[in-house]
Amino acid sequence: MDRKVAIVGYKQTKYLEQNENPRERMVMNLVQSLLQDMKITRDDIGTFILSCSDFQDGRTISECFMIPWVGAYMKDVSKVDSDSANAVLYAMMRILSGNYETALVVSWAMGGSEFRSPRVMDFELDPIYERQAKLVNEITAAALQAQAYMAKSKLTEEQLAALAVKNLRNGARNPLALRKKADATAKDILSSRPLASPLRELHAYTPADGACAVLLASEEKARELTKNPVWIKGVGFCQDTYYLGERDLVKMDSLQKAAKTAYKMAGITDPAKKIGVSELHTTFVSQEPIFAEALGLIPKNAGPNAVSKGALEIEGKTPINPSGGPQAANPLMVSGLIRIAEACTQLRGEAGEHQVKKTPRLALAHGQIGMAAQHNVVFVLGN
Amino acid sequence: MAEHKIVNSFVGLQFIYNYRVGEYLDKYLDGLQSKKILGITCPECERVLVPPRSMCGKCNAKTKKWVTLKPVGTLKNFTISHVEIEQGEIKDREKPVIIGQIKLEGADSLLTAKIEGVSPKEVKTGLKVKAVFKDTTEGTLQDLDHFEPVK
Amino acid sequence: MRNVAIISVGYNGRFVAKRPDVNIPELIQPAVANAIKKTKLKYSDIGVVVEGNMPTFEGINYPHLWFSDHIGAAGKPVLRISTGGTTGMSVFQGGYYCVASGMFDVAMVIGWEKHDEGDAQVGLIGIVLPEAFSMFQFGPDMGGGGTGMMGGLSSTGGASFQALSYLHRAKGTPDHIDKMAAQARSNAAKNPYAHLQHPNCTAADIAKTPMVSYPLRYGHTCPASCGACVMLLVAEEKVKKFADTDRVAWVKAVATASSDATTGNLVDGQINDPAEQAICEKIAAPKAYKMAGIQNPKKEIQMCEVYDGFAHQELMWPEKLHLVDNSCKAIDEGRLAIDGDMPVNPSGGVVSTNAIGASAMVRVAEASLQIMGMAEGGHQVPRRVKNALAHGWGGLFQFVTITILGDEPVKR
Ligand SMILES: [Zn+2]
Numbered sequence: 001m002d003r004k005v006a007i008v009g010y011k012q013t014k015y016l017e018q019n020e021n022p023r024e025r026m027v028m029n030l031v032q033s034l035l036q037d038m039k040i041t042r043d044d045i046g047t048f049i050l051s052c053s054d055f056q057d058g059r060t061i062s063e064c065f066m067i068p069w070v071g072a073y074m075k076d077v078s079k080v081d082s083d084s085a086n087a088v089l090y091a092m093m094r095i096l097s098g099n100y101e102t103a104l105v106v107s108w109a110m111g112g113s114e115f116r117s118p119r120v121m122d123f124e125l126d127p128i129y130e131r132q133a134k135l136v137n138e139i140t141a142a143a144l145q146a147q148a149y150m151a152k153s154k155l156t157e158e159q160l161a162a163l164a165v166k167n168l169r170n171g172a173r174n175p176l177a178l179r180k181k182a183d184a185t186a187k188d189i190l191s192s193r194p195l196a197s198p199l200r201e202l203h204a205y206t207p208a209d210g211a212c213a214v215l216l217a218s219e220e221k222a223r224e225l226t227k228n229p230v231w232i233k234g235v236g237f238c239q240d241t242y243y244l245g246e247r248d249l250v251k252m253d254s255l256q257k258a259a260k261t262a263y264k265m266a267g268i269t270d271p272a273k274k275i276g277v278s279e280l281h282t283t284f285v286s287q288e289p290i291f292a293e294a295l296g297l298i299p300k301n302a303g304p305n306a307v308s309k310g311a312l313e314i315e316g317k318t319p320i321n322p323s324g325g326p327q328a329a330n331p332l333m334v335s336g337l338i339r340i341a342e343a344c345t346q347l348r349g350e351a352g353e354h355q356v357k358k359t360p361r362l363a364l365a366h367g368q369i370g371m372a373a374q375h376n377v378v379f380v381l382g383n
Numbered sequence: 384m385a386e387h388k389i390v391n392s393f394v395g396l397q398f399i400y401n402y403r404v405g406e407y408l409d410k411y412l413d414g415l416q417s418k419k420i421l422g423i424t425c426p427e428c429e430r431v432l433v434p435p436r437s438m439c440g441k442c443n444a445k446t447k448k449w450v451t452l453k454p455v456g457t458l459k460n461f462t463i464s465h466v467e468i469e470q471g472e473i474k475d476r477e478k479p480v481i482i483g484q485i486k487l488e489g490a491d492s493l494l495t496a497k498i499e500g501v502s503p504k505e506v507k508t509g510l511k512v513k514a515v516f517k518d519t520t521e522g523t524l525q526d527l528d529h530f531e532p533v534k
Numbered sequence: 535m536r537n538v539a540i541i542s543v544g545y546n547g548r549f550v551a552k553r554p555d556v557n558i559p560e561l562i563q564p565a566v567a568n569a570i571k572k573t574k575l576k577y578s579d580i581g582v583v584v585e586g587n588m589p590t591f592e593g594i595n596y597p598h599l600w601f602s603d604h605i606g607a608a609g610k611p612v613l614r615i616s617t618g619g620t621t622g623m624s625v626f627q628g629g630y631y632c633v634a635s636g637m638f639d640v641a642m643v644i645g646w647e648k649h650d651e652g653d654a655q656v657g658l659i660g661i662v663l664p665e666a667f668s669m670f671q672f673g674p675d676m677g678g679g680g681t682g683m684m685g686g687l688s689s690t691g692g693a694s695f696q697a698l699s700y701l702h703r704a705k706g707t708p709d710h711i712d713k714m715a716a717q718a719r720s721n722a723a724k725n726p727y728a729h730l731q732h733p734n735c736t737a738a739d740i741a742k743t744p745m746v747s748y749p750l751r752y753g754h755t756c757p758a759s760c761g762a763c764v765m766l767l768v769a770e771e772k773v774k775k776f777a778d779t780d781r782v783a784w785v786k787a788v789a790t791a792s793s794d795a796t797t798g799n800l801v802d803g804q805i806n807d808p809a810e811q812a813i814c815e816k817i818a819a820p821k822a823y824k825m826a827g828i829q830n831p832k833k834e835i836q837m838c839e840v841y842d843g844f845a846h847q848e849l850m851w852p853e854k855l856h857l858v859d860n861s862c863k864a865i866d867e868g869r870l871a872i873d874g875d876m877p878v879n880p881s882g883g884v885v886s887t888n889a890i891g892a893s894a895m896v897r898v899a900e901a902s903l904q905i906m907g908m909a910e911g912g913h914q915v916p917r918r919v920k921n922a923l924a925h926g927w928g929g930l931f932q933f934v935t936i937t938i939l940g941d942e943p944v945k946r
Contacts, residue, residue, distance in 0.1 A: 002636075054616075055595040060588070061618035064929035068794045074817060077792040077933075078624050081589065081616035082596065090613060090628060096635035098535040099788075099825075118468045123595035127402040127651075128557055129434055133524045134467070135482050135495050143462035144484060151460070151508065195473070196482070197463040197503075239612040241440045242600050245484055245493030246432070249460075253609065261611075370599045375612065400593045400652040405557030437560055440603025443577040 005092045006222035006229035007381070009038045009215040010341040015178040015208040015329030018113035023057070027108050027211050028069040034104075034213050035071070038225060042071035045215075046100030049091040050077065051084035051107035055120045056332050070106045083281065084212070085336025085367025085377040091216050092232055101221040108211035111332040112178070117207045120332065124370065126242065136244060138283060139204075141371035143196035145249040146286035150198060152250055152301065155289060157198050159307040161186035163285040164203050164327060166313055171324025173314070173353040178329040179206040203285045203327075210331035212338050230344045233362065234268070234380035236261025244371060252294040255368075255376040259295045266380040268362070271296045275380070276360020277319045277346045279339035281368045285327055288312065288320055295364065295378070315357055322346065322354045336367020340379060347383050407435045410449070416522035420514060422490050424448040430491040454514035455533060456487035456494075463503045479503050485512060485530055500531030537770040537943040538633045538785045541777040543899040543908075544569025549729040549761035549887045552650040558592065559601035562646050565762040566605050569642070573766055575776045580766075581638035583607040585645075586616045586625040587891030592651045605644060619841065619928025620790070621645060622763065622895025623935040627788045629767045630937075634785075639769045640776065645895035646762035692808060694747035696931065697846035699809035701749065704849065706862030708749040712737035713865050715754050715845035715885060721872060722882025724912035729759045729887040740845075754845040754885070761889035763896045770943060783902035786921070787825035787938040791817040794932060808931040814854040818934045823856075826938040828921065831856050835938075837877040837904055837915050838923040839897040842885045851925055852878055855936070873916050880904065880913040894926030898937050905941050 011034040013019070019026050035041060048070060050063045059065070063079045080087040084107035091103035111117055121138045125131045149155060164184075171180035181188070184202075192202040215225075222229040238261070240247055240254035247253070259271070268274050280291050289303025289312075297318050298306045306312055312320040321327075323342045326335055343363035345351045367377040404412065407423065411434050414421035422431040423446040425439035431450055432439065439446055461483040466473050481503055484493035498506060499515070512530040520526040546565040553561055570577065583605060585598045594600065602608040613632070617624040622645035629643035701707065719735035722728035732739070743753035767785075768776050791813040819831075828834045838857055842848035848870075849861035857876055858864045870878040881900040884893045901922035903909045919941070926935040 053595060054590050060590045061929055064618060064792075064932060067792045067929075067932065072792055073794055074791060074813060076790050077617075078615060078628070078790065079617050080614065081586070082614045086613055090615070090631065093631045093635035093637055096637065097631050099631075099634070116471070118471050118473050120471075120595060122468060122471065123593065124599060126600040127400065127592075127594060128404045128408055129524070133495065135497065137468050139466065139468075139473075140462055140464055140482050143464070144460055144482070147462055148460050193475075194465040194479075196465065199462075237611045237613075239599070239602055239607055239610060241603050241608040243432075243492060243603075245495060246491075257609065258611075369596055374599050374602075375596075402651050403554055403557050405560045406555070407560075408557065436603065438563060438604045440606075440608030443606045 003096050003098065004219040005095045005232045006217055006219065007214055007232065007344050008217045008222050008226045008229050009034055010213065010344055011037065012176055012212045012338060012341055013210045014176050015210040015331060016112060017178065017208065019110070019209040023108055023110055024066065024069040027066060027106060030211050030213050031071050031106060034215065038215060042075070044102060045104045046076065046102045047091070047094050048072040048075055048077040049087045049103055049105045050079045051087035051105065051333060051337065052079065052109065053081060053333055055123050056109045056111065056115050058115050082375070083333050083336040083367035083369045083377065085340060085365065085379065086237065088214060088216070088337065088340055088379070089235055089237060089377060092235065095216060095218050101218045103216045105214045105216065105337060106211065107334040107337045109331040109334050110209045111207040111330065112209040117332060136371060138371060139199065140196050141244060142284040142286065143199045144244065145290065145372040146198055146284065148249045149286065149290050153289070153303045155304045155307070157190065158186055159304050160198055160203065160286055161189035162307055163288055163312070164189045167285060167321055167324050167327035170314060170322050170354055171328030174323045174328060176329065177324045178208045180324065180328060199284050199286065205283050205326035205330035206328060208329040208331045210329065210334055212334050212341055214337055214341055228348055228383060230347050230381050230383055232379060233382045234262035234264070234266030235378065237377040239375040242374060249372050250290060252290065252373065255291060255294040255373065258376045258378040262378040262380050268380065272298065272318070275362050275364045276358065277322060277343065277356045278364040279321055279323060279342045280325065280366045281335045281339055282326055287373065291366065292318065292320060314354060319356045322351065322356055336377060339365040339367060343381050347381060407437050411435050412522045415524070415526040416520045418516040418520060420452045420454055420487065420527065422450050422452050424450060431489055432492050433487060433490045433494055450489065452490055453488045456485045456512060458483045458498065458508055458510040458512055459486050459493055460484040460508060461498060461506060481506050483530065496527065497529040498531070499529045535946050536634050536636055538630050538767050539770065539773050539782040540765055540785065540902040540939070541768050541773065541782050542569050542572040542766045543903055544572070544764040545727045546762045548727050549759040549889055551729070551757060551759065553648065553760045558597065558648050558651065559604035561648050561760060562601060562644065562762040563604040565764040566644065569764040569766050573776050573778050575640065575766060577606040579776065580606060580610065580640050580642045582611045582613065582632045582641045584613045584615060584625050584628040584632060584641060584643045586614055586621045587646050588618065588621060589616060591890065592648060617928055617933055619843070619890060620894050620926040620933045620935045621891045621928065622893055623898060623924065623926040623937060626765065626895050626898050626937065627790065627935065630785050630788055633767050633769050639772045641767045643765050643767065643895065644762065645892040647889035647891040648760045649758035649889065650760055692931065693844040694750045696808035697749050697844065699807050700846055700850045703809060704860055704862045706849065709737060710849060710862040710865060711749060711754055711846045712740040714848045715740045717865070717871060718845060718848060718879060718883050718885045721880050721913055722886035725881045726911040728882040729757050750844055756843050756885045756888040759887050759889040761892055763892040763899050765895065765899055779906060781906045781941065783905040783939040784941070784943040785937065786940045786944050787822040789818040789822035789825065790935045792933050809850060811854045814934040818936050819855050822936040822938050826940070827944055828938065835921045835923050836917060836919040837880065838925065839879055839881060839900045840883070841894055841897060841926040842879065842883045843888065845885050848878055848883055848885065852876065855923060855925060857923065872913060877915050880909065880915055894935060897924035897926055901939050905939055
């Protein structure tokens with residue numbers, strides 16, 4: 001690959017339980033304001049990669065109704081039907097091919113108001129076994145994963161609650177977040193509605209309405225469009241077997257492989273040292289230490305220690321989800337794109353109240369889908 | 384904030400899908416009907432997979448050789464589920480249910496099943512459990528009702 | 535830009551209406567095995583898998599999660615692309631970019647549909663109803679094809695508007711659609727994988743079928759099929775290593791364009807007319823020819839596979855693609871037949887076989903087989919195919935994808 005690809009602009013909506021606009025207008029406002037910020041028009045965009053789901057939007061070929069609203073009327077469009085971090089990956093490959101100079105990635109979901117997640121998530125299960133058995137769902141799968149990790153690493157319920165507290169506090173520092181609580185305590189978490197042990201409602205992500213747009217450009221074009229491009233240094237993606245009973249839920253082979261590929265491409269051998277901040281698509285907080293270990297951000301079984309030392313806090317050594325992460329707001333499949341936008345914000349030192357202490361040189365962003373994160377995408381971004 | 388009209392999106396249609404279970408799950412369901420748990424072997428890595436399927440993704444090999452597994456195993460992992468998802472809503476269960484991952488004797492994958500006969504407070508991994516079938520079986524996954532501790 | 539070749543095509547078997555003997559992964563798996571069998575590749579050589587279908591037709595969100603193990607994708611990068619009717623070609627183009635970008639040397643692309651699990655109308659009503667809601671919100675365009683969809687409450691409703699408008703423009707008659715459908719059904723009989731096979735079908739046979747929505751008869755419409763199509767795409771440097779044939783199909787151009795669902799194709803101030811298709815004629819096709827270095831498509835392209843959910847589209851698209859001036863005339867002269875000078879859909883086309891998520895990919899697959907000289911059962915075009923064009927449409931007549939293949943790579 002002799003080309004380099006950069007993220008030159010990004011924009012998020014505020015995440016709400018119910019957006020005041022229908023999705024069409026929400027997305028149009030978002031894209032228009034990004035184009036205005038960038039001082040370009042829709043004619044400057046080579047290709048549009050959308051990321052949305054017919055199930056989350058509640059209609060077949062949902063994107064066909066969105067073409068004019070994203071500014072893609074009479075333009076070149078494709079759609080990735082997966083976590084939106086995959087759409088950035090596809091946009092990047094399109095630019096790398098030399099066929100395009102710019103690509104706009106747009107993702108949206110009305111996860112808070114119209115189609116709340118449980119309605120959608122069961123459609124992810126295979127119809128002939130898990131849907132019939134009615135035991136595995138996104139809650140129990142994450143709970144089994146959390147239990148396996150706690151048994152192995154000896155992470156306590158209090159430490160798990162501390163992670164949730166951290167994210168609610170971080171959320172309070174993020175003006176776009178939906179669930180935020182600056183004075184959250186472990187007691188709030190441990191007295192919230194039990195879902196499946198050890199997980200409770202306040203460990204879970206917060207379904208939200210929202211959208212995010214990210215503009216990518218080739219090296220040459222990037223320098224034209226912005227003074228501080230964020231470079232895609234490395235990327236990796238991988239999918240595990242479907243069957244929960246055949247996966248090591250703690251080791252997370254697919255995430256490890258995805259990270260390995262991304263680090264190799266970025267030329268990183270010591271991610272724990274090199275990565276200054278990470279934004280991870282965690283459906284439940286319990287996944288934070290599990291992912292951090294699989295990504296090599298903290299040593300194996302070091303989750304409990306990292307939590308008690310506050311290493312994952314905004315001010316800590318290995319900040320994870322300073323935005324509050326999906327616990328603060330999660331418009332379902334938009335999550336991966338938000339993680340990328342947030343990582344860019346941190347790299348540019350534009351995160352304001354939730355900016356990590358030392359402006360990082362490298363940041364990690366992650367997207368996932370599937371029960372207990374069967375499919376993972378890892379981006380290493382840098383300036 | 385301006386309050387806009389809501390367009391009712393309720394569609395009074397029933398969407399019915401008829402999923403074919405395929406050859407392998409069909410045979411597994413027949414097994415359950417006769418109160419047996421069947422697994423299938425990958426000829427390359429020799430893993431015994433339960434529930435059975437046509438391919439081993441590790442070796443990209445067609446699975447062969449069916450085996451009847453002993454209905455006993457060890458509880459490897461579990462969660463106590465307080466809620467269930469019914470028609471897309473999270474609903475509290477009347478009483479919590481233990482959902483376990485069980486390693487059956489002779490199998491290489493874990494089977495997910497309900498655990499009964501032990502209280503949520505006392506359940507532990509490592510517990511030896513045995514399968515309990517419904518009295519009248521119908522060839523569905525529900526025929527294997529739950530697992531309970533071996534006394 | 536890195537050149538990419540198609541080195542093999544695999545179908546699961548003949549596409550049929552019902553496959554009660556298999557579940558979804560079991561339907562797809564043989565297509566993967568068949569594609570790999572025709573190469574020197576091993577599963578471990580495949581760098582990335584790109585997959586797609588129409589998810590609401592089977593009621594499964596992210597179905598690729600389920601069948602990782604069956605398609606050789608466990609432990610591999612997998613990308614899922616889905617764009618309605620164009621899904622198959624969008625997936626193919628996704629695979630193309632995986633290799634052309636330099637990220638991967640080998641990509642496997644999979645398009646599939648198992649229509650007997652659900653009811654295609656369930657999925658299609660899912661398009662029509664939101665269109666209605668969209669109009670309530672943003673105002674209807676009474677001249678639009680969208681209204682046509684509403685009026686017919688099915689894709690046939692919209693297609694009949696398109697067919698009438700096309701016939702008017704081309705000065706054709708419904709008999710021309712009968713002729714086209716008869717050619718498609720007879721061609722399908724020469725393709726061992728096609729669904730509706732009717733050897734020596736005549737226009738009179740088609741004219742006997744019931745009228746659905748004037749001018750479209752039952753015999754002009756596509757079936758709902760079950761099937762899967764798989765292709766293996768390889769970077770130029772690796773073709774010798776992995777291809778088991780001397781003749782591979784090179785990807786010379788890919789293009790796509792999208793229009794609006796409800797207010798339509800407003801290029802040059804024209805009101806929406808689903809037979810207008812400026813996105814194809816004025817945007818995607820010129821772009822594709824430019825990328826492929828083709829100046830005179832009528833001379834330089836030897837055959838095409840177009841997406842004809844309805845038989846009149848098999849007449850309309852070659853015109854929009856600049857391959858034929860007037861298809862009604864051309865079919866009267868026999869020029870669109872397998873042994874004509876611009877064979878259209880030797881495979882029998884979508885009107886004979888439609889597993890939606892696979893259909894647009896099958897167009898590319900069939901075009902590549904024609905270049906490789908490997909079309910089975912008598913549907914190989916007799917003269918040597920140097921360049922072939924594959925086309926797909928989707929959404930509410932508003933997505934277009936085009937792929938041009940050749941027997942040698944473009945020198946860039
Ligand atoms: Zn094996």
